[in-house]
Amino acid sequence: MLFETHWFSCRVMNFSDPDKRRMHFMLQIIPVIDIRGGIVVHARGGNRQNYPVLKSVLTPSAEPAEVISDLLAWLPFPCIYIADLDAIEQRCQQESFYRELCRQFPQTAFWLDSGIKRAHEVAAYDDISNLQLVVGSETLVETEMLMQADSASRLILSLDKKKETNLGNGELFSQPKWWTRKMILMNLDRVGADQGPDLQWLRTLLSQSQAVDWYLAGGIRNEADLIQAQRTGAKGVLIASALHTGALSKASLKRLLKK
Numbered sequence: 588m589l590f591e592t593h594w595f596s597c598r599v600m601n602f603s604d605p606d607k608r609r610m611h612f613m614l615q616i617i618p619v620i621d622i623r624g625g626i627v628v629h630a631r632g633g634n635r636q637n638y639p640v641l642k643s644v645l646t647p648s649a650e651p652a653e654v655i656s657d658l659l660a661w662l663p664f665p666c667i668y669i670a671d672l673d674a675i676e677q678r679c680q681q682e683s684f685y686r687e688l689c690r691q692f693p694q695t696a697f698w699l700d701s702g703i704k705r706a707h708e709v710a711a712y713d714d715i716s717n718l719q720l721v722v723g724s725e726t727l728v729e730t731e732m733l734m735q736a737d738s739a740s741r742l743i744l745s746l747d748k749k750k751e752t753n754l755g756n757g758e759l760f761s762q763p764k765w766w767t768r769k770m771i772l773m774n775l776d777r778v779g780a781d782q783g784p785d786l787q788w789l790r791t792l793l794s795q796s797q798a799v800d801w802y803l804a805g806g807i808r809n810e811a812d813l814i815q816a817q818r819t820g821a822k823g824v825l826i827a828s829a830l831h832t833g834a835l836s837k838a839s840l841k842r843l844l845k846k
Contacts, residue, residue, distance in 0.1 A: 614813060615823030616840070617698065617802070618664055618830055620654060623672040625684075627654045630827060631779035635672050643831035652691055658830075659695065662837060666696040668721070668804075668825050674702035675726055682711050689715050698743060706732040709742070721745050721771065724755030733765050745771035745804070748788075763796045770799050771825065777806035779828045784812055786819045793820045810839045 621630045621638065626649045628638040641649045646657035655667060669688075674680050685699055700721035703709060706729055712718055722733070725747040732738060744767040747754040754775075759765050772792065774785040784806040792801060800822035807813065807826045813835075816824050829835040 614817045614821065614843075615666065615802070616664065616813070617666050617668050617823055617825050618658055619804070619825050619827035620651060620667060620669045621672060621827065622651055622669060625651075627651055628672070629779065629831065630670070635676065638672070641831065644833040645831060652688060655688070655692060655695070659692070662840060664695075666698065668698040669700070671699065671701045675700060675723065677702060677726070680708065680711075685712075685718065686715060689718050693717060700745060702726045704728040706735070719743060722767075723747050723773070724753070724759045727755055727759070730756050730759065730765065733759075733767065739766075739768045742767050743769045743771060745773050746792075747773045747775060749775040751776075761795075763799075766796065766799050768800060769802065769822075771802045771804050773825075774805040778804070780806065781808055781828070782806050783808060784816050784821075784824065786815060789816075789819050789821060807835075809834055810843065813843060 619630070621628050623635070623638060627641040628649075629641045630638050641654065643654070645661050646654050648654055648657065651669075658664065658667070669685070671681060671685070680701060685697070685701070689697055695717065697718045698721050699712075699718055700723050701708075703720060703722045704726050709720055709732070712720055719742070721743045723745045733742070733744065744759065744765070746760055753760045770792075772785060772788055774788065777783070777785060784803045786803075789801055789803060792799075797820075801820065802823040802825060803816050803821045804825035807816070807824050807829050809829065813824065826835065
């Protein structure tokens with residue numbers, strides 16, 4: 588059974604209306620934790636070898652459980668995305684490590700990209716109720732697993748691209764038959780690069796299917812980017828740098844977020 592998350596509601600001004608009435612928007616904000624060698628690192632661009640150890644205004648630690656605890660104490664996000672960089676680079680799977688993290692934070696939903704390649708790797712996590720697996724196009728080998736009856740709701744497909752090149756099977760990017768209910772658009776070049784989100788990519792995919800919930804990853808800098816992502820049609824955004832550098836403050840998020 589999947590762990591259900593609650594949405595943050597974002598309330599932003601619609602400046603195109605003459606009377607400047609407030610409009611009610613919904614946007615899910617999902618913090619990102621990138622883990623390499625058992626510690627949290629700061630993702631910047633697509634070169635994972637050069638990611639430095641996390642230095643954050645939100646926590647003095649780079650130990651995953653402590654970072655998550657401090658992040659949730661700062662603002663109780665209902666969902667956190669974790670990228671296991673070692674697993675993505677095909678070094679090892681660390682099922683027991685993530686099982687323990689989920690046990691420590693039972694009220695938090697986790698999205699985990701652990702470099703899933705084949706269907707049998709998914710089964711190892713089936714009994715963790717507050718974890719949903721992200722399957723990245725970069726690592727996926729058995730694309731047929733996405734056609735299984737429950738895959739659309741059970742898995743989250745991440746479309747990964749770098750230097751404007753689609754990573755993985757090209758059909759995943761153009762054929763809606765492969766798409767899951769929730770989809771991540773991961774532009775690795777924009778991760779930590781202070782370039783803004785890839786809104787044009789989102790527009791292109793929205794034109795192919797509005798039955799999918801699209802989540803933007805990479806490039807979110809500030810409150811204005813959140814508003815633009817929502818207006819363009821994103822259901823949510825994945826954020827790391829803007830939180831850990833303080834570019835997105837608690838005050839600015841509270842202006843947008845209403846539980």
